[in-house]
Amino acid sequence: MAYLLSYRHLEEMMAERGVDVDHSSVYRWVQKFTLQLEAAFRKGQKRPVSQNWRMDET
Numbered sequence: 525m526a527y528l529l530s531y532r533h534l535e536e537m538m539a540e541r542g543v544d545v546d547h548s549s550v551y552r553w554v555q556k557f558t559l560q561l562e563a564a565f566r567k568g569q570k571r572p573v574s575q576n577w578r579m580d581e582t
Contacts, residue, residue: 531547531554537543 531550534550535545535547538550
């Protein structure tokens with residue numbers, strides 16, 4: 525089953541899994557943790573590969 529990602533839909537999805545949470549709480553979590561999650565994601569990213577390649581003769 526596909527879900528939409530509004531705060532109210534997330535509230536319903538969590539209720540289906542037995543978690544009682546209000547959509548306004550989900551909103552506050554997003555506001556509080558977005559910067560931390562973004563920083564952790566960027567830290568874990570690999571550096572881009574250079575466009576220059578070097579090859580030895582074989």
